[in-house]
Amino acid sequence: MSLRVYNTLTRQKEAFQSIEPGKIGIYACGITVYDLCHIGHARSAIVFDVINKYLQYLGFDVTFIKNFTDVDDKIIYRAHREGCDIKGIAEKYIEAHNRDMDALSVARPTIAPRATDNIEGMIRLITTLFEKGLAYDVDGDVYYAVEKFKGYGKLSGRNLEDMLAGARIDVNEKKRNPMDFALWKTSKEGEPWWDSPWGKGRPGWHIECSVMSQRYLGATFDIHGGGEDLIFPHHENEIAQSEGATGKPLARYWLHNGFVRVNSEKMSKSLGNFAAIRDMLLDYHPEVLRLFVLQSHYRSPVDFSEGSLRDARxxxxxxxxxxxxxxxxxxxxxxxxxxxxxxxxxxxxxxxxxxxxxxxxxxxxxxxxxxxxxxxxxxxxxxxxxxxxxxxxxxxxxxxxxxxxxxxxxxxxxxxxxxxxxxxxPDRYFDADRNREVRKRGLNVEEIEGLVEARRLARAQKDWKRADEIRQALAEKKVSLKDTSARTVWKIE
RNA sequence: GGCGGCAUAGCCAAGUGGCUAAGGCAGCGGUCUGCAAAACCGUUAUUCACCGGUUCGAAUCCGGUUGCCGCCUCCA
CATH class of the missing domain: 1.10.730.10 (Isoleucyl-tRNA Synthetase; Domain 1)
Structure with missing residues (x-):
């Protein structure tokens, strides 16, 4: 048997075959660096880390690209709030991201390109789209004309008519079609800007991935991945941009991981159930998180809760x-x-x-x-x-x-x-586990060890009643004892 | 409104046409132990939301019903 993967594009499992024998190029959409990574990022990262490692285990030479989107509305907003420039915000959260990923044993990508290092490429790509009649500009804003790209909607299984029927689209007088999306935006006062043929501006959201994937992996590569929420509009728009410009398929296989829920509800800032990786790692060994994630299939939704993590532990x-x-x-x-x-x-x-x-x-x-x-x-x-x-x-x-x-x-x-x-x-694992659990439950190591010692003395005198009382007292604090021939070891349940 | 997904034991979760429906957690019985814990052995779904259909044969395919969820707006 050989590798089969579920391809979002065809909605079925397909035999996997790399473009070039023995080599695989993967592009995974990375994060927009404006905040700490949460467990949703962790799931996606762990899933694609395992895919990356498994393909290497099979003997493939894998080039794994995961970008940082370091220019965006949310970053600009954050920079304003914190009184620094977007570069400062980006640096801060890239560093935080890398620390979290390292802690989770997620291997660093082969290359981690940044959007702002690829502005020239974006301008070139947008220029090509103009030449192909797929882009138009209005007062310095450049839009992609989705009606001109015949494959629009093929990844997400939609068509323009259906999407227009949905009434939740921004009314924007400048767009020829409400589904058109921005390739380049005029920079307002105080916003970062780059010179372009359309004036001082900044890139739209999707263009960076089209540019960076092509730069490092070529016009067509093997696997494109990300969270399922990226299917539309992000990946759909990437396809429109890249395939519109090159006339070649962007990626052979599109892989999307399922969402994370917290206590059976969608994780969102408004619900206040955003769990940062960093905070989770205070309470759980990183491999407990990995095991929890990997115990479900990557396309299924997964529900984080104290109980489910306890089981994983x-x-x-x-x-x-x-x-x-x-x-x-x-x-x-x-x-x-x-x-x-x-x-x-x-x-x-x-x-x-x-x-x-x-x-x-x-x-x-x-x-x-x-x-x-x-x-x-x-x-x-x-x-x-x-x-x-x-x-x-x-x-x-x-x-x-x-x-x-x-x-x-x-x-x-x-x-x-x-x-x-x-x-x-293993010894370090159990030591760390014990320390974490003791801290989480507000227990006191000296007190526990004092009781363990008292019990040892009682047992030496065959005072089983006293020994069992101590065991019982500790058990109430979820401390379980294990008597071995040499000594008694304890652990938090 | 449009598109899509899911429903398997007390809980989590594999399995998607045919051997006894993986595995984990929890439970129960046993071995071990002063008693325990851990570990091991055994046990725990004649049945896969419900109703029809296709088939020699379905949890698995098709149609319908019910329930839950996601996307369509920034999102991993």
Missing amino acids: MGMDRFYATLKALKDVLAGQGGTSDARQGSLTEGHRQVLEKMMTLPERFTEAMDDDFNTARAIGQLYDAVRILNSYLAEGPKEPSPEAVYVLGRSREILLRIGAVLGLFLDD
Whole structure:
């Protein structure tokens, strides 16, 4: 089986074939840099990060372009409010964006171009559109004449008549058709401006993506992606601009991720349920966020809530508990073994063979339109197999077991890396998790450890009643204890 | 008003024509444990919103009904 992807343009899954063998160009619409990134940005970024990494895992040489739109009404407004220029706002939020993305283990794009570095290209493209009769200017504003582009509406599945029937379109006397959109706008007093054949002005919203995608990936490239809300008007307009100018298809496959909701309602500023990535990361390990996102298919809507994230945390704990067990067993053995695959006895061999089918089951899931949810199901299966194997084996693992566990861990980590999971050290993961949970619940580490110590003394005297009272008291604070032969470890439920 | 999507166990969520309807969380029974926790084993949907139809065969295709949601305006 080979890769199939759902193409918004054709509304069906198609066999994926790159334009150039072994190479893939992806353009993902980045953010407009006027505010902190929220979990909707996080979802989109994580989804396309996994797509990027998976294509690389398949052996493709991927060029991944994600832009910053750094000139726009909202940025101008923000700059006015904060008393600085748009460059200052852009720098601030690009830096914040990069920090958030790094924290989420989202790989940096191959190139992250900025709109304001491509003004000349925009002017050239608009000039071409003029030459093709697709653009017109009115008092320094330039519009795209959508009626002149016959494919207009093909991506979003609309036609101009239907859209005009909807009454929510700006009345703008300057436009020949209400659906025409701005390519270039006259700059008002106090707004940033660039010289152009149409006077001092600034670009419209969609033009930058047409220019930058063509600059870095050519007239036609493999994959264009973004959130589903960009289908219309943004991507529709990009198609009109790019294809209108070049006469060639802009992208072969259009991929769009579904929306994020918060507590079952749409995330919006007016509802006050905007969750910044930065704030979420105070409460959850970044991989908990990734796991949560990847547990649903990328095109389905996803609902963030405390409960759903708690479940994701439980799942992530399960993975890391196994990784910790593997780490501990292998550390005790120096991680090496003389055993060989061919000489393994029955039980060991079966476990290793199951583990060795994991990559192929993973690929099968991912090849089906990046079905990360199914892929994660396979990882849980693998974890259960390993836990069972660990539970059955003797305390001191045999060289065979060390070999099997070592190989298994490699496989797990290699696949996890494609999803951006299992990148942390298990001990660090649990330490950080405990600190976060203690802080979130306003608990006191010294107090908990004092009680744990008191219980240890009680247990040493076989005062089970006292020991159980302490356990009960801690349990009420959601602190669970685990007695091991050496010591008692605790964790927040 | 136009366009589109979704409806699978208590919750989350795969599966989109045919083996026993993945997996996670929660629950229950067991093993382990002083008691627990974790882990493991077993168990939890004869059924996929509802009604028709196509088919040897449908959760999966078609038509209708109901409910929820998104886009059509800035938006990942």
